[in-house]
Amino acid sequence: MKFFRILLLLWVFPLASATSAHKFYVSITKIEYVKEKSSLQIITKIFIDDIEDALQQRYDPSISLDTKKETAEADEDLKNYILQKLNIKINGKSVKLDYIGKEYDTDMLVAYIEVKDVKKLKTIEIENKVLMEMFPEQQNIIHLKTSKSRRSLILDRDEPSGQLNF
Numbered sequence: 001m002k003f004f005r006i007l008l009l010l011w012v013f014p015l016a017s018a019t020s021a022h023k024f025y026v027s028i029t030k031i032e033y034v035k036e037k038s039s040l041q042i043i044t045k046i047f048i049d050d051i052e053d054a055l056q057q058r059y060d061p062s063i064s065l066d067t068k069k070e071t072a073e074a075d076e077d078l079k080n081y082i083l084q085k086l087n088i089k090i091n092g093k094s095v096k097l098d099y100i101g102k103e104y105d106t107d108m109l110v111a112y113i114e115v116k117d118v119k120k121l122k123t124i125e126i127e128n129k130v131l132m133e134m135f136p137e138q139q140n141i142i143h144l145k146t147s148k149s150r151r152s153l154i155l156d157r158d159e160p161s162g163q164l165n166f
Helices: 002-017 048-058 072-085
Strands: 026-034 039-047 086-090 098-105 108-116 123-128 139-145 150-156 161-165
Touching: 026 123, 039 048, 039 086, 048 072, 048 108, 072 086, 072 098, 072 108, 086 108, 123 139, 123 150, 150 161
Parallel strands: 026 139
Antiparallel strands: 026 039, 039 108, 086 123, 098 108, 123 161, 139 150
8 A cells, every 4th residue: 555655656746746837027127216317217127038039029030139140120129119118207298218228137138228307206107018918927017216215016918007106
């Protein structure tokens, strides 16, 4: 009888541990209001393979990021994609996002964006739909820092935008 229990455990254990891993779909955007410079400084981090999939589907199946095959066109497509998916309103008015550039950090794409001429920050509405058309489980986490407070939002397909009041 003990032999059959051991045999059963040896048979069941590999089956239980063979479940597939669930992929995590998330981006993190840090926004800092720098009052002295009247600007919002934005850093957004997205997994390279996920953003590459989105760019391939939207623009060109041959797009390759963080490789020797990366082209200037791929960089322009990336810029356009991010600027289409990320929208910000300051004090109820849409603002222009200036894409500064990007770099790679291990398996993450790090994009730098700035909003100039922000004299006073009373409210900020952030819409971040990055990768939401690709992955229904996508969550875009926003961290906003001012000299007086730190606030966060978690945006998803059901709620792709949020507002913070100061």
